[in-house]
Structure formats: structure tokens, C-alpha cells
Amino acid sequence: MTRMRIAAVLVWTLMACAVVRAQEQDFSKVQIKVTKVAGNIYMLEGAGGNIAASVGEDGIVIVDDQYAPLADKIQAALKDLKITDKPVRFVINTHYHGDHTGGNEPFANTGSTVIAQDNVRKRLETGGVAGNGGSLKMEAKPASKGALPIITFEHDVTVHLNGEDIRALHFPAGHTDGDAVIFFPKNNVVHMGDDFVRYGFPFIDVASGGSVQGMIAAMDKVSGQLPADVKVIPGHGGLSNLDDVRAFVTMLKETSAVVQKGIDQHRTVAQMQQEKILEPWKKWSGGFINSDQFIETLYNSLTGKPGQFVQHN
Ligand SMILES: [Zn+2]
Numbered sequence: 001m002t003r004m005r006i007a008a009v010l011v012w013t014l015m016a017c018a019v020v021r022a023q024e025q026d027f028s029k030v031q032i033k034v035t036k037v038a039g040n041i042y043m044l045e046g047a048g049g050n051i052a053a054s055v056g057e058d059g060i061v062i063v064d065d066q067y068a069p070l071a072d073k074i075q076a077a078l079k080d081l082k083i084t085d086k087p088v089r090f091v092i093n094t095h096y097h098g099d100h101t102g103g104n105e106p107f108a109n110t111g112s113t114v115i116a117q118d119n120v121r122k123r124l125e126t127g128g129v130a131g132n133g134g135s136l137k138m139e140a141k142p143a144s145k146g147a148l149p150i151i152t153f154e155h156d157v158t159v160h161l162n163g164e165d166i167r168a169l170h171f172p173a174g175h176t177d178g179d180a181v182i183f184f185p186k187n188n189v190v191h192m193g194d195d196f197v198r199y200g201f202p203f204i205d206v207a208s209g210g211s212v213q214g215m216i217a218a219m220d221k222v223s224g225q226l227p228a229d230v231k232v233i234p235g236h237g238g239l240s241n242l243d244d245v246r247a248f249v250t251m252l253k254e255t256s257a258v259v260q261k262g263i264d265q266h267r268t269v270a271q272m273q274q275e276k277i278l279e280p281w282k283k284w285s286g287g288f289i290n291s292d293q294f295i296e297t298l299y300n301s302l303t304g305k306p307g308q309f310v311q312h313n
Contacts, residue, residue: 031073032046032070041187056162
């Protein structure tokens, strides 16, 4: 019953999101595609956010877990690698959204320990409204107890398994206020969560404490620290590299500057939309977030008119 309810909520969230417009959504048809990224790190794509997996002699650690109805398929895909019979010991959530945490409960039920930043647990527990601080609103129902992360961290946490120091580092106020970027330093791989996505203009959950300023700061900092040849797993979209991240950050900076100029000139959101001020970046529009929605997102972010923030404590 609980699982059914969660599934229904998630499907609703998914449709509201339109993140994954390709999946009008029958999870029974979803197949899990597994890509070897480097060494013992794999990327799993099905529906929802990308999964990173460290698969080795100590067992399995995954980053994000898509949707509850896919948990069995994800487990099967990991087993099919024939590297280990050991279970998924840890699940690390990059942020609280249902397309990244929907599998928490089934994974916890089969023995995994779920780890996330403090604010992820808070937001899963209370539920709330995700959105861009304006017209874009998506209800997130409170998660059941079994879906809540058991271990939370404020700043960072490291999982020492498979000969690697898998590190989750919190970046405040980017896509949400609970984002973590996950580093696999030995294998030279990073999972960015939704602070870096490939579907065009990003969804920035201003209503959940996100901001474009935080997203830019996070991606600038991360890309400045990583080796040039690091393999980048985006929250959504194909395997990427640092040049892709830099192009994304450049777009965020340029579009923010244009909207800031409009704000300085006392233009309203509607005026900026009418003036089509993001026309030069139109190739980024429409994957999930169109130009008008992104103008509104940037305006709300830059004028600090968010929803209620959960303070980073
Ligand atoms: Zn998200």
C-alpha cells in the first residue's frame, strides 16, 4: 500500500516536472542502461536522475536511486555485472527530489543505509512545494519513515569502500539547499547531482532554497579543483566532461547578467519575457525549462524572493 502510494506520488511529481518528458510513465517499460565510466565506477540510466555505482570486492555504493518501482531492476543490473554478490551497502542522495530519492525505501528495505545532507532528510520528512519561486510549482508529499536517510551530514562525509574514499561534499543553495557533489577520486569520476544537467536551462528549486548564484559558485569551485580529464556524471543526461560543465556555467553567468541588467532597469518579469531577453540562449530552452520560466527563475533567485528557506545548520 505504502509503495503504491509513493509510486503514485512520484508519477505525479514526474508528470508535473516534465523533466523526463520521454517517459509517459510506465515503469514496467523502463530498462536500465549500464555504462562503465572508469575503473569500477558505472553509470546507470533508467528514468529519473543518473545513478553512479562503485562496484567492487567490498560491495556496492550507489549515488541516487531513481524511482521505487525501478529498484529491483537497478539491483538486477548491478548483479548482472557479475563483479560481486555483495549488496548495495550504501545509497548516497545528491538532493531530495523524488526522481533521485524515490528508491530510498526499497533499497533500505533490502539492507542499504541511506546517507544524505541534513536538509535532504528535513525536506523528505516534511514535504513541501518545489518550484522556481513563481509559476512553476510541484508538490512534494512527505516521505515515509522508511525512505528517510539514516545518516546525515552537514558539510561532508566519506565512505571508505572498494579501495576508494568516496566523498560527498555539500554545496549550499544551488539546485536546492541540500545538494551534494560526490567524488570518486581514485577513479577520477564525479557525480554532480542536479547542479549540472544536460537538458538545457536547469530547474533551480528556488522554493527549496536553491539559487543560480549557488549553482554557479558550486560548479565554479568543483570544476576548478578537478583534473582536466575527470569524467562527469550529470544529474540528467549523458556522460560529460569539464568543458561541458564550463559551457553550462558560462550560460548561467551570461543569462544571470542579462536578467540582472533588467532588474537594475526596473523591468518586470513579464517585460523581460516579452522582450525575449534570453533569445541568444534559445538552444538551451525547452528541454524542461523554457526561456520564460528561466527568466522568472533567475529573477526570483537574483532578487532573493524565494520560498521559505531551510537554514543550513
Ligand atoms: Zn532535482
